[in-house]
Amino acid sequence: MMSDRLLNGLTLFSAIGSGLIAGIFFAFSVFVMTALARLPSAQGIAAMQSINVVILNPLFGVVFTGTALACAVLAITSYFRWGEAGAIYLLIGSLIYLIGSFLATLMFNVPLNDALAAADPNSANGAELWLHYSSNWTAWNHVRTVASIAALTSFIVAFRQFG
Numbered sequence: 001m002m003s004d005r006l007l008n009g010l011t012l013f014s015a016i017g018s019g020l021i022a023g024i025f026f027a028f029s030v031f032v033m034t035a036l037a038r039l040p041s042a043q044g045i046a047a048m049q050s051i052n053v054v055i056l057n058p059l060f061g062v063v064f065t066g067t068a069l070a071c072a073v074l075a076i077t078s079y080f081r082w083g084e085a086g087a088i089y090l091l092i093g094s095l096i097y098l099i100g101s102f103l104a105t106l107m108f109n110v111p112l113n114d115a116l117a118a119a120d121p122n123s124a125n126g127a128e129l130w131l132h133y134s135s136n137w138t139a140w141n142h143v144r145t146v147a148s149i150a151a152l153t154s155f156i157v158a159f160r161q162f163g
Contacts, residue, residue, distance in 0.1 A: 017067030100147020
């Protein structure tokens with residue numbers, strides 16, 4: 001069984017990771033996508049294409065994917081610690097992050113990003129794609145934001161209940 005010290009560390013890491021990811025998603029939902037939508041479509045596309053390339057870096061990968069891996073471990077651990085203080089919150093936070101943040105990204109935002117990456121910013125098709133992209137991507141980003149905040153909250157409650 002996982003030691004309490006390791007469990008506390010993974011819970012803290014997952015809380016911090018969820019919070020960092022929530023902040024990134026929040027920024028996009030609140031002002032980045034609105035600012036890009038104010039630009040001519042070719043400039044908005046080009047800017048988002050650049051963002052989508054730059055964000056794929058090791059530090060973001062450690063936070064985004066590392067949090068998902070920690071959540072998977074915590075979800076399994078919560079099963080073995082069922083009935084102990086905080087176990088339900090570990091499971092809830094883990095599932096919310098894994099489904100609402102990580103899986104939503106892979107299933108919805110990444111395919112939209114891939115389609116945008118292939119677009120010619122200066123074409124009529126690019127302009128049409130941008131309208132579809134910005135509304136759908138932002139809607140799913142709102143889901144990811146709320147899920148990441150909910151996961152963070154759940155991990156904080158779990159951490160507090162460990163005592």
